[in-house]
Structures are given as structure tokens and as C-alpha cells.
Amino acid sequence: MKYPEGITHDLVDKASFHIANRANTRHGGVGVLECYENQEVTPDFVPCGYPEYNPVEQLFGWLKAYMKKKVNEYHDGSGWSREQMREVLLEAKSKVTYELVKGWYRNSFEHMHPGKMIPLYLRAQ
Structure with a gap:
């Protein structure tokens, strides 16, 4: 990579x-x-026990909110089918942008290094 x-x-x-x-x-x-x-x-x-420091945990939080937002479109309260879950996860995947990922890393960096200058590659465009 x-x-x-x-x-x-x-x-x-x-x-x-x-x-x-x-x-x-x-x-x-x-x-x-x-x-x-x-x-x-x-x-x-990232220190153990601090999910706010971990960008992937922020992705999981975003994904959970996305799934909650889509729940009424995909089922009637009886639970997700495997195909529905797959469809929504693929849709969510297509919505994750480079800027979102940079934002999660920027947020994690700010938590881990308060007051320290954010690296250029993490700054908002």
C-alpha cells in the first residue's frame, strides 16, 4: 500500500x-x-479505551447513524433481511468520501494532540 x-x-x-x-x-x-x-x-x-481517538470508531458511529436513518425505507420493524443489510451497507460505502475520512482523522488527531498544529494533509480543503 x-x-x-x-x-x-x-x-x-x-x-x-x-x-x-x-x-x-x-x-x-x-x-x-x-x-x-x-x-x-x-x-x-491510539490508547486503549478511547474510541474518540480512533478514526475507525468514528466511521462505525457514522455507519450506525446511516443505518438508523435508512431503517424505515427497508423494513417494517421485523428486522433486516441479509439482502437489505447488504444493500444499505453498499449504499453507505458509496457515501464515504475522502473528506469524511480526513475529518475523522483530524478529529482523532485533535483529541490525541490538543493544541498541536494539524498536519497539512488533514486540513479541510
């Missing part, structure tokens, strides 16, 4: 697959931490 130019840090949670290199290297691949090193990107690990 190649990061966009100018990115020097990435916010990463402490999920075992982000930290452990064994799974990839055992099969001849490159470990996650080695990928960061090769890209000259510093992983900035």
Missing part, C-alpha cells in the same frame, strides 16, 4: 494484527510495522 504524498503519521489502534508481524512474515510477506517503516510513516498508536 502506498500512502498519499506528505503523510508522515498514521493513527493505529492496538488490534493484534496491527502490532504482530509474525502472521505476514511467516508466509514470506512483510509485517505491518515494516510496511510503515518502508513508507517512512510513523504509526501513532
